[in-house]
Amino acid sequence: MNGAEYIVNKLISEGIDTLFGYPGGCIMPLYDALIESPIKHILCRHEQGTAFAANGYARATGRTAVCLATSGPGATNLMTGLADAYMDSVPMVAITGQVPTGLIGTDAFQEIDVLGMSLPITKQSFLVEHIDQLPEILDQAFQIAQEGRPGPVLIDLPKDIQLATLSEELRPQPTEGETTPDSPSEQSLSQAIELIKASRQPIIYAGGGVVLGDAIIPFRQFVETTGIPTVLTLKGLGTLPGNHPLNMGMLGMHGSAAANQCVQECDLLIAVGVRFDDRVTGKLSKFAPHAKVIHLDIDPAEIGKLRQVACALRGDIRSSLKALACTLEISSWQAQCKAAHERDGFTLPPEQGITGPHFMRHLSTITRGHAIISCDVGQHQMWVAQHYAFDHPRKHLTSGGLGAMGFGLPAAIGAQLALPETAVINVAGDGSFMMNVQELATIARYQLPIKIIILDNQALGMVRQQQEVCYQGRYSEIDLSDNPDFCAMTAAFGIPASSISDPADMGYAINKLMETAGPALLHVSIATEHNVWPMVKPGDANDQMIQGARQ
Amino acid sequence: MIYSLHIQARSNPAMLEKILQTSRVRGFTIRSMDVKNSTATQQLKIHLTVESNRPQEQLVTQLNKLPGIDKLTALHAVEEAAPLQKQHSHAISMMYPM
Numbered sequence: 150m151n152g153a154e155y156i157v158n159k160l161i162s163e164g165i166d167t168l169f170g171y172p173g174g175c176i177m178p179l180y181d182a183l184i185e186s187p188i189k190h191i192l193c194r195h196e197q198g199t200a201f202a203a204n205g206y207a208r209a210t211g212r213t214a215v216c217l218a219t220s221g222p223g224a225t226n227l228m229t230g231l232a233d234a235y236m237d238s239v240p241m242v243a244i245t246g247q248v249p250t251g252l253i254g255t256d257a258f259q260e261i262d263v264l265g266m267s268l269p270i271t272k273q274s275f276l277v278e279h280i281d282q283l284p285e286i287l288d289q290a291f292q293i294a295q296e297g298r299p300g301p302v303l304i305d306l307p308k309d310i311q312l313a314t315l316s317e318e319l320r321p322q323p324t325e326g327e328t329t330p331d332s333p334s335e336q337s338l339s340q341a342i343e344l345i346k347a348s349r350q351p352i353i354y355a356g357g358g359v360v361l362g363d364a365i366i367p368f369r370q371f372v373e374t375t376g377i378p379t380v381l382t383l384k385g386l387g388t389l390p391g392n393h394p395l396n397m398g399m400l401g402m403h404g405s406a407a408a409n410q411c412v413q414e415c416d417l418l419i420a421v422g423v424r425f426d427d428r429v430t431g432k433l434s435k436f437a438p439h440a441k442v443i444h445l446d447i448d449p450a451e452i453g454k455l456r457q458v459a460c461a462l463r464g465d466i467r468s469s470l471k472a473l474a475c476t477l478e479i480s481s482w483q484a485q486c487k488a489a490h491e492r493d494g495f496t497l498p499p500e501q502g503i504t505g506p507h508f509m510r511h512l513s514t515i516t517r518g519h520a521i522i523s524c525d526v527g528q529h530q531m532w533v534a535q536h537y538a539f540d541h542p543r544k545h546l547t548s549g550g551l552g553a554m555g556f557g558l559p560a561a562i563g564a565q566l567a568l569p570e571t572a573v574i575n576v577a578g579d580g581s582f583m584m585n586v587q588e589l590a591t592i593a594r595y596q597l598p599i600k601i602i603i604l605d606n607q608a609l610g611m612v613r614q615q616q617e618v619c620y621q622g623r624y625s626e627i628d629l630s631d632n633p634d635f636c637a638m639t640a641a642f643g644i645p646a647s648s649i650s651d652p653a654d655m656g657y658a659i660n661k662l663m664e665t666a667g668p669a670l671l672h673v674s675i676a677t678e679h680n681v682w683p684m685v686k687p688g689d690a691n692d693q694m695i696q697g698a699r700q
Numbered sequence: 701m702i703y704s705l706h707i708q709a710r711s712n713p714a715m716l717e718k719i720l721q722t723s724r725v726r727g728f729t730i731r732s733m734d735v736k737n738s739t740a741t742q743q744l745k746i747h748l749t750v751e752s753n754r755p756q757e758q759l760v761t762q763l764n765k766l767p768g769i770d771k772l773t774a775l776h777a778v779e780e781a782a783p784l785q786k787q788h789s790h791a792i793s794m795m796y797p798m
């Protein structure tokens with residue numbers, strides 16, 4: 150058995166049924182071995198597309214996804230997708246071809262130091278220097294990608310290693326299941342319970358770590374048993390259903406004023422699977438200024454990184470949440486939060502014409518919050534977060550930490566392949582859509598029934614908004630009024646497309662789109678001037694939210 | 701502050717780079733570094749002295765989670781240095797991306 154054949158067997162033993170990749174010189178032996186394999190290989194049309202597709206697959210399922218690329222430009226094109234997975238803790242294994250070991254360091258054709266380049270954006274990177282290392286490196290790669298806080302792992306694989314014969318006939322084994330994660334000490338748990346019981350105005354601040362820790366059910370039980378009002382980060386949306394009475398909504402820069410108020414006034418902040426991102430906290434020194442903090446996280450490096458804690462609960466979130474459940478008497482605080490939520494929750498803007506918020510409310514109602522929404526980055530992404538009522542965080546695929554435009558379309562491909570029966574919708578901006586538009590060809594080739602919605606404001610809207618608010622309306626390079634005819638372009642890929650600009654057509658057009666059997670695109674014209682409100686200006690405190698023209 | 705760390709790590713390609721990079725990115729300037737690479741045990745033994753305005757814990761927790769770090773001993777602050785020049789010191793509250 151040669152190295153390439155061993156890898157294919159290993160992938161099968163790991164339960165990998167779908168690969169995302171793009172071939173080239175230094176990865177040809179592996180592509181040769183794939184011909185006879187039962188694994189379905191999805192040829193995207195750009196390596197960034199392959200990395201984002203694998204990323205979407207992993208986000209929608211929680212299972213490790215694999216992507217392949219050749220050396221040099223293939224590998225460099227993968228990097229954005231790996232960086233995105235690194236920042237949002239997505240389990241992935243990327244395998245890149247490399248020039249033969251004897252040529253490494255000679256500036257050979259398509260030789261790039263991919264190992265070096267990937268170091269800051271992977272959990273671990275390997276260079277296979279000898280065929281006998283291959284089995285162990287593959288085992289470690291799958292283990293590291295999924296254990297603890299998940300993340301991407303890169304294996305750089307010289308061409309001669311793919312062709313070399315393994316000295317023993319080895320049969321790959323699946324990686325050992327989950328290692329049992331540590332649990333916090335009894336002492337710190339009882340300290341946390343004391344803090345909770347002593348608190349009069351507690352808030353739960355929950356993020357992406359809850360679903361990563363497979364803790365959705367214990368989390369919901371904890372919220373309901375304690376009755377503590379809860380705010381969610383962008384990555385935490387769906388952790389409590391959108392309409393749950395204790396869900397005070399998203400906090401942060403484009404969160405609701407109500408959610409931010411609750412946090413500013415709380416005396417105890419129970420931080421669950423979050424990392425105090427600057428988009429969440431605003432000016433850090435003014436964030437939840439009266440609160441003691443209990444921080445639950447699997448990653449010790451996150452605890453105390455940005456905010457001092459009164460109690461650190463390092464380890465498995467599931468077991469911690471179960472241990473912390475207790476009943477509290479906080480009805481006046483609950484009433485205060487509820488009143489804030491009713492007064493200062495997200496509202497629909499007064500503007501005429503189709504607006505992002507109105508459209509998202511329609512979409513949410515028509516799909517009943519059950520669809521997978523894969524977003525790009527910008528204003529449209531925030532409108533999804535504010536107005537689509539997610540029932541589970543794996544339904545919301547969004548590039549949170551990296552904020553990478555071009556994420557949405559390829560990520561939808563990965564999600565749809567993983568979950569063929571689920572409705573998958575890409576909500577794109579006109580700017581973001583063009584960043585991986587070549588993936589329309591992938592959707593057409595595999596006839597994936599993805600629904601694409603472009604919210605076309607003929608602008609890099611989010612940048613425009615910040616120029617309006619922070620740079621006195623001095624607009625610089627945000628104009629996209631010469632966008633292509635998106636419907637004609639999509640039709641050229643064989644995908645049906647239609648366009649609306651009248652609010653009266655929204656309901657009909659969304660229903661029609663969702664009823665289409667295969668892939669389809671809906672182009673939605675919205676005004677350039679609409680902004681995302683409310684907003685905390687970068688660097689301001691979260692109690693300095695601005696409301697725009699509405700007030 | 702100046703801190704001192706002893707690290708034992710598996711000797712694999714890029715281990716040393718990863719340690720250097722983690723120190724730099726997390727805001728710790730390297731003052732001195734002594735490395736022994738033993739081929740017999742496939743182990744790196746590193747003595748590292750770093751300087752930063754940030755607490756040592758912030759580097760230790762990040763290094764500790766790198767795959768391949770076998771042992772990490774953080775020694776007490778070696779000395780209280782004069783504050784670093786402005787351009788070297790990233791006070792966390794000053795960092796606001798767009």
Ligand SMILES: Cc1ncc(C[n+]2csc(CCOP(=O)(O)OP(=O)(O)O)c2C)c(N)n1
Binds near residue numbers: 526553577581
């Ligand atoms: C790859 C990448 N480049 C640049 C940016 C900076 N950026 C953030 S939002 C944005 C505008 C996005 O425009 P569009 O997709 O049309 O969304 P809109 O804000 O108009 O809804 C830009 C340029 C980014 N996030 N990602």
Ligand SMILES: [Mg+2]
Binds near residue numbers: 527578605608609610
């Ligand atoms: Mg736009």
